[in-house]
Amino acid sequence: MGASITVEYVKKALPAGLGKWSLIGVVVGLGLAILALTMDPQRATFASLLGFMFVMSIAMGSLFFVALDHITGAVWSVPFRRVAELLSNTLFIAPILAAPILYNIFLEMGGHGMFDMYHWTHDEVVAADPFLSQKAPYLNESSFLFRYVLIWVLMVVFRFILVGNSFKQDKNFNHKLNKTNAAFSALFMIVFAISITITAIDFLMSLEPHWFSTIFGVYYFAGTFATVIAMITIISVNFNERGIMIEGINKDHYYSLGGWMFAFTTFWMYMAFSQFMLIWYANIPEETFWFMPRMEGGWAIASIALIFIKFIIPFGLSIQKPSKSNPRRLKLLALWIMGAHIYDMWWLSYPTYSHLTDSHGPVFGWQEIGFIILAVSLVLFIFNMTAKNKNIVPIGDAKMERALNFHL
Amino acid sequence: MNNEKLYALTALFDTPDGIMKAADAISGQYSRFDVNTPYPVHGMDDAMKLTPSRIGYFTISIGLACMSLMLYFIFWTNNVDYPQIIGGKPFFAFPTYVPIMFEITILTGAVLSVAMMISVLFRFPNNAHPLHDSGYMKAVSSDKYGIYIEAKDSNFDYAKVESLYKELGAIEISPVYYDEEELNWTPQTWDPKFVIGTLGIAAFTSFSVYMHMNKVLFLPPFNWMMEQPRADYGEESEFFADTYSMRVAPAGTIARGFMPYTYDNPDSAAKYLSNPTVPTEENLKLGQRKFTSYCSPCHGNLAEGASRLRGQMPPGPDLRAEMYQNFEDGRFYHTITKGKGIMSGYEAQITREERWAIVNYIRTLQKAYGVPAPKEETEAVAENMDNNTEASN
């Protein structure tokens, strides 16, 4: 038999910069956000949508990663799973970013919305439009809020079960909890599929309430998974380089992270192309009107840029075998992918803003930057806060030792 | 065995750890060596100090190159050679080209890389390597791990290598020699296998090229268009009882766009057929020409009934007579078409328009009857008519 190496997990402090800069980011972001809300609530709410969709990707996606690890019995992902579990605490700050949207919808219930964002909230518009009236059982303010709350509650419940069990394992080393988690993870997958679809439909697709696409939920999921892997990567690689994780994480673990980012970048392109090509080909005005504003003027350039930003560049960055296990390349790729996801959210939602405000061409300014800073900082802030007194790797997990012996 | 040329000295190991150690040790000292394992052993590349395979670069380059060629081909066919509007799409319908471009990238990348790997990197097929058919090969293809150092290596010394193997824990050490036959073989020009092979390939190639040119490209003369299984004029027909290839059209066949002449007696023509033409100058001149050509030999130049046929046929009647003045246009037309008595029908010779023109001209002659003409004209016309021997068309 081969030699035996013994490693010891020593709980180390998180980088000081994480707490400091995330707090600064939260303060700055919050300041800019409040400023934006007072100056131009419509624009600010659209900007908050960017932040919200990003944090929901992280919140739901991280739970998905956890559940996937359990249900597949995967071994390479175990050292990173605690990072994902801590990222799931993003659920608790998501309502902050949803607040402007939800508040406006709540006001619309009484018919006194502050501004135009979702057309289906305007009762007189719905009454006059047979399509919107027909959709009204689904697209109305109260059920929108209800679905949001229900999804949030369900996610929190699963977070407590799955992540709670993992925390428990740290203390009692009960390897049977892995099987319990696997069972709940299976159930979670069904809930997740429905929840992420509804989130995407409610918040993004209903911006254009006449439009519909059956693939939309999967499209958002593709971006979500790539983003969450990216977030896990950037944190884990960074921490591992500082020796905060555990000894034994090797380049094969890195390769797996890089491989999934590569795979889901390609998967996103596949979803985006399918959606576009089918609607373009059949050329039915009922469907094409959603793409038309994205193919004119400034938005046309933004659309071409989307292909480069979200597919061609990350694809090129990650196609070579060695690049997928190179820490520097992984961090760059991760940052790029997260930025690209936010860009995608902007591309999905802002043409509606341009249309509502008759601003010719895309807009992107300090309001959007403010909310993005707020969103990202909140994620890191809550991560830092909750990671302080937890182990950064799930030391009690049954598969932990096997994970360190993982080789491709 | 003593005068055989040595290729290499081989050693067999029975554990992966053993071969790894051996590879590590040997790669430091020798360069012409190789490891043979029944399946790839992890970490062997590093132990042998090999550089990573760069075959991926070839794959993506050739794939993208062929994809561009395919895009250009689709562009050329759809935008240059035969642009067609299909489904209302623009000529350069890029989204629809993407699936094919993607498939071609993968197809050419995969197939050409494998071909390159096999032919260039492996230099396969090669069933004449000295190691083939040796006990060593049989062992490494089954359950042993082997290493060998070629005799050609600059540091090779039989005894040294053998002791090194023993040190590393080899379970079997055996030399491999070149095959005498292979070494001494020289190519023969008229080797039967070569000749038969070449002829076979030539036959196959010719046949497939011919089939391609005939059935796919339909290229003359290989398409044999000059020989068609059709019935030619004058050819004897096996199909019809009367052996004629040329057939008469069935009764009642009419040409497209042609209305047949349906009046079978002058009375119905007179009653129902009306003159569709207008007696313009042009029309009357046409009528004059045709009358002079066809009618005047029997009826005379002025329709006066003066025959030039010198008794060979009875003279035609004077068309200026009162009876004929009361004839309907349709009656005249019918007579010209179908004939009357000894006069044959001129259906085949005079077109319908011309017949109506003749009728109009006859009317003119009838109206002119008894009206004195200006003197000069009368003489000129008379002179013209007397000298008129050629058909005026």
Added chain:
Amino acid sequence: MHTESKDFDNDLRLEPPIVEGSRSLKEIDDAIIAPLNRIPNIKFWIALGFTLTLLMTGAVALGLSFYYGTGLWGNNNPVGWAFPIVNFVFWVGIGHAGTLISAILFLLRQRWRNGIARFAEAMTIFAVITALIFPLIHTGRPWVAAVYLLPYPNQHSLWVNFTSPLLWDVFAVSTYFTVSFVFWYVGLIPDFAVLRDRATGKIKKLIYSLFSLGWRFSNRHWKHYEMMYLILAGMATPLVLSVHTIVSFDFAVSILPGWHTTIFPPYFVAGAIFSGFAMVQNSLIVIRKIFDMEDLIPMRTLELMNKIILLTGMMVGYAYSMEFFIAWYSGNQPETFTFVNRAFGPYWWAYWIMFSCNVFIPQLFWFKKIRRNLFVMFIIAALVNVGMWFERFVITVTSLSRDFLPSSWAYFTPTITDFAILIGSFGLFFTLVLLFVRVLPAVSIAEIKAVTSKGQPSHAHIHISNGKSNEAH
């Protein structure tokens, strides 16, 4: 065959073995190669006779169809696409599981795939061959179809319609066949070399030498070989996704309700994997029994495949729900009508067969006992195949038989010729499978040796000493 009674399923601290039992490498050679050298037993001949009978039925039906024309089929107006395209999509879908097992599971480093990868790839190739029959025959004039599909230069400047998804199919399925074949062949090269070195007869040795190209098991070659294999697997993965995506485009680019919906590409891919795995499962259960390969293809492998069947079945269920929801949400009356019509119209029976077999029945795989019961899993896999065939039938025929104009509606009834050709396709597929198992090693010899317990050099094993230091900082 278990050496120790470790509970690999419940105790996740233990690394489960890929190959159970402790066969030596030589014993593995013998086990895999033995069926090729002995005359097959009577069960084989009975099976072959049965599949050949099915094949001949199809061949006769095809011959009659070519002679008399496609009027022998049930296709009518408006249901111009019926059995041929349903069968085509069905067989292409089945091929996808093979590539998923050999390529995608390879990329995911799921070593349990090694025992079944060769068989699965072979199934892919045979399924694609069977599928390719249909585009060739579906016009009733295959001698024309083959030529008209490919862009060759001609004197009339007539080119194929590059904007048509039917042509994309030609490129996609041909690429899929070629690349799968190349992938399969590359995997076979070392095995041919093993056969060459063990060959007894001169002719056999010549044939194996030819096909092995002179493979010497040299590590300098293995280096390139492994990279090429990884690249082929990496290309086969998007290829398999793209092929069934392009097949789904046949339907989705149209304007027909029930066809034109953006989720078709991933829905078809998930469905293909679903039906393909069921077919692989069915075949494997039979093959491993006949050829005594229970330890090379252990129950754990079959159970994992059942989990994948459950997973992809639920993806298909998700797609059904999305289609249904958006059909209502869109407010598009023909779309809403189509979905109601599917469930309660004249083809309600096909719809409910599809729904039960694809959504309800695979749920039984939640239960471990059922996942590990050979007989029940065989039945469930067979029903999944039935359900997936009906899914393609429901999609194609219901949308065509009742679309926009009620005066054009008509009911499609398949004819006996249609069924005969379908039966013939099964005959072709299983004949090829049986012949393959008889002629070539059904398990990849090199790959399975590589994952035996003592097959790789031992790594330094990492232990965690202080799992217990978890107190808050």
